[in-house]
Amino acid sequence: MSILAYRQAEEDDMRFVRHSWVESYRTSHYAGPIPMSMYFKVYHDVVKNLMERDGVKTMIAYHKEHPSQIFGFCCYEKGYTLPLVHYIYVKSAFRQLPGVDDSFDEGIATMLLEECGIDPTNPHYYTFKTGVWAFLASRGNPFSGGIFKPLLARFDKDEAAKHEAAHFHQKEAPKEREETPCYS
Numbered sequence: 001m002s003i004l005a006y007r008q009a010e011e012d013d014m015r016f017v018r019h020s021w022v023e024s025y026r027t028s029h030y031a032g033p034i035p036m037s038m039y040f041k042v043y044h045d046v047v048k049n050l051m052e053r054d055g056v057k058t059m060i061a062y063h064k065e066h067p068s069q070i071f072g073f074c075c076y077e078k079g080y081t082l083p084l085v086h087y088i089y090v091k092s093a094f095r096q097l098p099g100v101d102d103s104f105d106e107g108i109a110t111m112l113l114e115e116c117g118i119d120p121t122n123p124h125y126y127t128f129k130t131g132v133w134a135f136l137a138s139r140g141n142p143f144s145g146g147i148f149k150p151l152l153a154r155f156d157k158d159e160a161a162k163h164e165a166a167h168f169h170q171k172e173a174p175k176e177r178e179e180t181p182c183y184s
Contacts, residue, residue, distance in 0.1 A: 009058035074112040127153035
C-alpha cells in the first residue's frame with residue numbers, strides 16, 4: 001500500500017512550491033549569471049508569473065495520511081505539440097526510493113510525471129534544467145524523452161505557442177557514426 005497521493009496544488013502549497021523551486025534552482029549552471037544578491041527576487045518573480053500563466057498546473061505528491069507533508073511537485077503545461085514540464089522537484093530525503101524501499105518500483109519524479117499524463121521516456125519539452133535533470137537525461141531513462149526548450153518559459157503563452165509551432169521537431173535517435181578509415 002503506497003503512502004503517496006496526488007492533488008493539484010492548492011493555495012496553501014504555493015509557498016512551498018515557489019520556495020523549493022527557486023532555492024533548488026539557485027546553484028544550477030543553467031540559472032545564468034544573475035548575481036546572488038538579485039537571484040531570489042528575479043527568480044521568485046519568474047516562477048510566480050510562469051505559474052500564473054493560463055494552462056500551467058502544478059501536481060503535488062504528498063503523504064496520504066498527512067496531506068501537509070509534501071514529497072515533491074511537478075509544474076507542467078498542456079497546449080503544445082508535446083507535453084511541457086517547467087520544473088519537477090522531490091525533497092532530497094525521498095529521492096531514489098526504489099533503491100531504499102522495495103514497495104517503490106519508480107521514483108517520485110517519474111510517478112509525478114505519469115500522474116500529470118507525461119511519459120518521461122517519450123518526447124516532451126522542459127524549460128528549467130538542473131544538474132540532476134541533465135545527469136538523468138544523459139543516462140537514458142527515466143527522462144530520456146526530454147527536449148530542453150527554455151524559450152517556452154520566457155515568452156508569454158501566445159508567443160511561446162508561436163515559437164513552438166515555428167521550431168517544432170521530434171527528438172530523433174542519434175545517428176550512427178560512419179566508420180571512416182584513418183590514413184596516415
